């Protein structure tokens with residue numbers, strides 16, 4: 001059976017925040033952010049927008065794109081590090097919001113920026129065992145849970161939701177191969193600790209300003225990102241019996257322009273074949289890969305017959321890659 005993407009959908013917060021605005025909150029500049037990250041602006045969720053509403057918006061767009069109804073969905077996998085509420089998971093809230101049947105739903109919580117592709121990996125195997133129309137959503141509203149006083153992290157991220165429906169396909173959109181992996185020994189280089197059972201949230205964390213701090217060893221993350229995304233890309237190509245030269249478009253996780261350039265260089269992929277939109281959205285976590293793929297398709301960068309390589313890395317340390325034949 002051929003399994004692949006039946007459709008894509010995106011939902012973006014209305015508010016666009018340019019780099020300059022960050023200098024109101026922290027000691028930074030547009031120049032620093034552009035030079036070190038390539039980011040120029042990002043979306044920030046407003047009071048009416050949240051993880052569940054953005055996820056639902058992306059899901060509805062993906063349903064429209066596939067000419068399907070909510071009742072046609074058979075499972076929902078939602079990847080996020082910024083859930084609507086602590087418990088239950090956001091997928092349950094989205095299921096109700098969409099008006100689905102009582103289908104199974106679950107979050108890949110804390111899956112970081114690799115969460116969407118991990119979800120695609122699971123969805124493909126679920127479709128192979130009989131499910132149809134599995135909705136996979138990547139969504140983050142990180143602006144609401146991060147510190148706006150920590151310049152090391154706050155300038156990097158943006159809010160967004162993007163979704164795909166995975167199901168049986170007749171050729172176009174087929175997932176030829178997908179790979180995923182985790183190195184849990186690197187869990188400490190990127191994440192958010194306060195609020196878990198190891199360090200339950202308390203008033204002392206508000207006093208110390210730690211309560212919303214993201215832990216990030218930027219240089220270590222950078223090195224791991226380049227190594228792991230390059231290796232995952234090579235592995236998925238090998239598994240599908242394809243070569244780098246066969247790839248028409250490379251759509252990596254949009255974390256940082258320098259990381260993207262470095263991965264492309266390691267793979268010896270010319271930049272004309274790399275899709276880049278980090279300048280407009282920043283790092284949108286698990287929404288990043290499906291958002292970039294959706295935008296590339298909307299701009300006519302994905303045509304019938306194209307071989308599209310997706311890869312991502314994130315907190316965990318998780319990585320994943322998928323190869324799509326359009």
Ligand SMILES: CC(C)(COP(=O)(O)OP(=O)(O)OC[C@H]1O[C@@H](n2cnc3c(N)ncnc32)[C@H](O)[C@@H]1OP(=O)(O)O)[C@@H](O)C(=O)NCCC(=O)NCCS
Nearest residue numbers: 027028029032036113151152155218219221222255256314
């Ligand atoms: C975070 C990152 C952009 C920093 O770039 P870098 O070139 O490694 O910068 P450095 O770590 O050398 O820091 C340089 C200086 O800039 C400062 N700095 C950090 N953020 C800043 C900001 N927003 N504005 C101005 N200065 C900043 C640092 O404090 C440091 O100052 P110091 O030398 O006085 O201590 C880069 O390491 C990176 O992109 N890492 C990966 C992060 C990532 O992708 N995370 C998400 C993964 S899903």
